[in-house]
Amino acid sequence: MTTAVLQPALALPVRPVEKATAEPPWVRLLLIGLALAFLGIFLFVPLAAVFYEALRKGVGVYWQAVTEPDALAAVRLTLLAAAISVPLNLVFGVAAAWAIAKFEFRGKNLLITLIDLPFSVSPVIAGLIFVLVFGLQGWFGEWLSEHDLKIIFAVPGIVLATIFVTFPFVARELIPLMQAQGTEEEEAAVVLGASGWQTLWRVTLPNVKWGLLYGVILSNARAMGEFGAVSVVSGHIRGLTNTLPLHVEILYNEYQFAAAFATASLLALLALVTLVLKAWVERRFAD
């Protein structure tokens, strides 16, 4: 009997239950569509254009553009600048985070703000300040030229500008992370007889390894891609003081568009690798 009563009820068309806190499907579709259209015209289309323009004249032109001596010299200089600036800022980030997160002192908030300062300085000004200090007209200009040393329009200037623009990346990842972890584990290690270095290597750094890696990835992407600051101090000497982004600019200004986009596609690939690594670290982080 009961089944006979239930059967017609089940056969009725079932309307999906709409949650009172959800938007109607057409609103949802419209919003998703608008968001994707916005991201499309500002992110995806320009990114696709880099690879399209790079390969438009064929693989031969592409290969020639990325293997010519000036391009290879630019790759080497870009790698060198990143290889110096990233480790230096990594050491700084660990030291700053150790002092700020594990100890109490006055002026801490001011120090954190000062560490973030390079992010709010225009890249052009980041280059300018080193010209004012080390350029011919600068503070040490005369002394440097007397001793035949070149910093501006030479590799050291490029490295300095790169260090400046990537300065806060590792520190700002590590400081909040190490603050959240407190000092108990380190105190236990020290009480059990570990030295300061042992505590840092065996306790602190393993605890923050994902945050550290995250900072290094972001810092490396910025170091290899920096344009404005490096442009001011480089002098644009082909084969000598050109980084990859500067090489892209020179080719573009010479109307060698295919070669410019071919070189740019190397940097775009770097950006894609950065995004993949970043997403991977974020997922490991969340676990």
Next chain:
Amino acid sequence: MTFAVRRHSVLPGFGIALGFTLLYLSLIVLIPLSATFLKTFSLTWDAFWTAVTAPRVLASYRLTFGASFLAALINAVFGLLVAWVLVRYRFPGKRVIDAFVDLPFALPTAVAGIALAAVYSANGWIGSLFAPYGIKIAFTPLGVLVALTFIGLPFVVRTVQPVLEDLEPELEEAAATLGATRLQTFTKILFPTLLPALLTGFALSFARAIGEYGSVIFIAGNLPMVSEITPLLIITKLEQYDYAGATALAVVMLLISFMLLLIINLLQWWARRRRAAV
């Protein structure tokens, strides 16, 4: 400014860690930055004022700050939309799209610049859609707006997203139970809660945009009085060996950036308090 340890700690290395931090910070950031202010003192006040208020300079401020403000506004509206869609809805490819929001942070600005110039020029993929209507995007002030929107895109999404994720569903359920429509719930409940994060994202995007150089110069056309941004003017002055003039402009930009940094810190403090209260 004193750095005195208030509480004794058993952990070693405070002196060396703080000492190294302060030394490195001073050498790389503070001393070089102070060079701009010291260099400006070599100018008389009148010379400084003339340098930073010349007509060409004023035109560059209008473009830089106007386009940065509009770009931040566009990013506030669409950043909120993107954050909402990424947190609230499910659709294929969502994880990949979420990761791609950070592209402007990862893509070198020079690459972004030439890509945007190619796409938005009169014969580019998007520019050619507007060209028949007489709208030129690349090599006009509109191009500057496009580039600044691109580089500021992640800020609002990334400040609003975590707040939206942490939101308690009870708030909205209570509003619905009390008879509020979805739109009322959004404008009266959700929007005020998201506002501090939204404003923070807006300010971050604006601050990033005013200093931007690489992505803009390729698409701007760089016509004096029309499409020339202030950072480019600094470089132009440097190339003419007008170090004092370039530095005077840099000091104006730095002072504005520091003011924005202060505002952003206050906004973040407000956002944290708001989040703690909810």
